[in-house]
Amino acid sequence: MKYVDEFRNHALAQKLFAEIGRRATRPWVIMEVCGGQTHSIVKYGLDQLLPPGIELAHGPGCPVCVTSLELIDRAHALARRPEVIFCSFGDMLRVPGSEGDLFGIRAQGGDVRVVYSPLDCLKLARENPNRRVVFFAIGFETTAPANAMSVWQARAQGIRNYSILVSHVTVPPAMIAILESPANRVQAFLGAGHVCAVMGYEEYEPLAARYQVPIVVTGFEPLDLLEGILAAVRQLEQGRHEVENSYARVVSRGGNPEARRMIFRVFEPCDRAWRGIGVIAGSGYRLREEFHDFDAARLFDLDAIVSTEPETCISGLVLQGARRPHECPEFGTRCTPETPLGATMVSAEGACAAYYNYGRHLRP
Amino acid sequence: MTDFTLSCPLPVAERKTVVLGHGSGGKLTAQLIRDLFLPAFDNPLLGRLDDQAVLEAGSARIAFTTDSFVVTPLFFPGGDIGKLAVHGTVNDIAMSGAMPLALSAAFILEEGFSMEELGRVVASMAEAARAAGVPIATGDTKVVPQGAADKMFITTSGVGLVPENIHISASNARPGDRILLSGTIGDHGMAVMAKREGLEFDGAIESDTAPLHRLVAAMTAAGEIHALRDPTRGGLAATLVEIAAVARIGVEAVAGAIPVREPVRAACELLGLDPLFVANEGKLVAFVAAADAGRVLEAMRSMPEGREAAIIGEAVEAHPGMVLLKTEVGGTRVVDLPFHEQLPRIC
Numbered sequence: 122m123k124y125v126d127e128f129r130n131h132a133l134a135q136k137l138f139a140e141i142g143r144r145a146t147r148p149w150v151i152m153e154v155c156g157g158q159t160h161s162i163v164k165y166g167l168d169q170l171l172p173p174g175i176e177l178a179h180g181p182g183c184p185v186c187v188t189s190l191e192l193i194d195r196a197h198a199l200a201r202r203p204e205v206i207f208c209s210f211g212d213m214l215r216v217p218g219s220e221g222d223l224f225g226i227r228a229q230g231g232d233v234r235v236v237y238s239p240l241d242c243l244k245l246a247r248e249n250p251n252r253r254v255v256f257f258a259i260g261f262e263t264t265a266p267a268n269a270m271s272v273w274q275a276r277a278q279g280i281r282n283y284s285i286l287v288s289h290v291t292v293p294p295a296m297i298a299i300l301e302s303p304a305n306r307v308q309a310f311l312g313a314g315h316v317c318a319v320m321g322y323e324e325y326e327p328l329a330a331r332y333q334v335p336i337v338v339t340g341f342e343p344l345d346l347l348e349g350i351l352a353a354v355r356q357l358e359q360g361r362h363e364v365e366n367s368y369a370r371v372v373s374r375g376g377n378p379e380a381r382r383m384i385f386r387v388f389e390p391c392d393r394a395w396r397g398i399g400v401i402a403g404s405g406y407r408l409r410e411e412f413h414d415f416d417a418a419r420l421f422d423l424d425a426i427v428s429t430e431p432e433t434c435i436s437g438l439v440l441q442g443a444r445r446p447h448e449c450p451e452f453g454t455r456c457t458p459e460t461p462l463g464a465t466m467v468s469a470e471g472a473c474a475a476y477y478n479y480g481r482h483l484r485p
Numbered sequence: 486m487t488d489f490t491l492s493c494p495l496p497v498a499e500r501k502t503v504v505l506g507h508g509s510g511g512k513l514t515a516q517l518i519r520d521l522f523l524p525a526f527d528n529p530l531l532g533r534l535d536d537q538a539v540l541e542a543g544s545a546r547i548a549f550t551t552d553s554f555v556v557t558p559l560f561f562p563g564g565d566i567g568k569l570a571v572h573g574t575v576n577d578i579a580m581s582g583a584m585p586l587a588l589s590a591a592f593i594l595e596e597g598f599s600m601e602e603l604g605r606v607v608a609s610m611a612e613a614a615r616a617a618g619v620p621i622a623t624g625d626t627k628v629v630p631q632g633a634a635d636k637m638f639i640t641t642s643g644v645g646l647v648p649e650n651i652h653i654s655a656s657n658a659r660p661g662d663r664i665l666l667s668g669t670i671g672d673h674g675m676a677v678m679a680k681r682e683g684l685e686f687d688g689a690i691e692s693d694t695a696p697l698h699r700l701v702a703a704m705t706a707a708g709e710i711h712a713l714r715d716p717t718r719g720g721l722a723a724t725l726v727e728i729a730a731v732a733r734i735g736v737e738a739v740a741g742a743i744p745v746r747e748p749v750r751a752a753c754e755l756l757g758l759d760p761l762f763v764a765n766e767g768k769l770v771a772f773v774a775a776a777d778a779g780r781v782l783e784a785m786r787s788m789p790e791g792r793e794a795a796i797i798g799e800a801v802e803a804h805p806g807m808v809l810l811k812t813e814v815g816g817t818r819v820v821d822l823p824f825h826e827q828l829p830r831i832c
Contacts, residue, residue: 122750122754125754129814130814131741131813134813134815135815164818165814165816165818166815166816166817166818168816169816169817170815170816211757215824224504225502228503228504229502237682343812343814478819478821479819480819482807482818482819
């Protein structure tokens, strides 16, 4: 298949592994920010084939994992309401809240639907004028433009029975939080390619300069990832710390200006609580004042639902790359994707779930 | 970074209600069987956990199986619920090496369901049964009020005769066996999904639904088959994991050797699904004695149902119960039962 097979080519991959091995003269810790990248790395076994000194630390870029328990509980309360059609990206259905998950709510009569695009929700809202359609708007800058567009279009089309429960998070504040953490070991970042497709990479340039850390914008196929790792190693070995674009077939420095405009027409930055990490200043989006009629959190008065995480696990440390999944004593025993004890075991893109699903033969 | 509120959601593995995942052919289905059905019905015939039971009656061995069909939409590219109901049960019988003798068909119909559509389904079933050479010998009809079923559900059961000297069971797979797959994977599941979601792909995707008993007869004539299974719900992944678990063997498969049609691959990439977990309705996986693998493969390729057959891996002594896949770029990864329905990822 075009644009896929050439990026999974065995011979080219071997060349890149060898080149990374030649370039790396000492150990380096490189963090891939995005959960999609973690998923690819472990699914294809790239980490097994890297030279032993190159450690990939898995970052916080899994939107399902970092959505706070409180917001999940609020989402579940909405999904249980008989007048609500609750729409979500598929991954979110198996994330446990304080009482069960969306699968269970659906089984008990809740109208829960998986959508591929938030724009599908507008169609549902038009077809069901007597119901209230709520979309769980989660994700990084990648999903923000389409989520914003759904609200923009709902207003333009006069759709009054549509709203979104916003849990957007953004990448740069999370990277800063990791770099400023006393436990930080990360020496270079693979930038999240699809986030940069929207946002461009200009905003990472001051970050690379201030923290003297190489940031390589990287894609998701095995060869994309290996090229990103090679570029990061090259910079580290040469003592450079630049923003470098190794995903040029998708990403440009300015990103997608139209998509960015749409985000900021509808959303504005806010503080956001990350599951397993805590509040990171300026790390989220919320709806702007003029769109409050589409804000499910206001329409449904959810403030009474306050949740605290019942136990502790090391997912906060895993999300920052400070600890690796299999270093947790509960990994693969008490904590599995069927019985997740922490956020990173829940989503397919969480580092713990990726290790368990694809890589547990190496780290029993 | 400030201090960390470390988190821990509660597990939801034990459920108070049935969820769709209990019917997905993945881990929840396995749990339900292990924790509820097996202990309740406890007997050695069921305990073999094959797709059919083999009963002994005098000197004859009779394969006996049943399957329900609830697919929506009823009609999809390459097939319909009626065809599936015939092929599914014929294939479950065939996976014991038996030749199917007859089927039963039970219909649960929803009040208000169109007579015209029902007629089309029944005609299609009749045609499928004729083509397979297996009569529908008995049946039953029930009608439930509107909303109590979704248009129509069909249950078919079947019996077949296992030839002498043929002993095929998942538990007979052993280290050294070669693993043969009869053709491309993912066609059926993606055809239904594409139709359900209203997606159109270049080079239409069609269900692979087909009866496999003739293919099995050609294979058993060509060599020693230890285990056979058709990778339906849960896909190839679930089938390999189930056989590895029952036979207490390791499985090592090679991603590059598993045939997947281009439009199916494209659709899976687009929707964030893995073809390994997507259902098939006209494919089988065989664990074959290594010395016979070449001959069996040749026999498969000489039949229309097995034209694209391939050797995709082997059974090993190491890591019993675990399936490993060699990836395109040379790494290895675990392949496990899906826990729930396969869910599209976010990005």
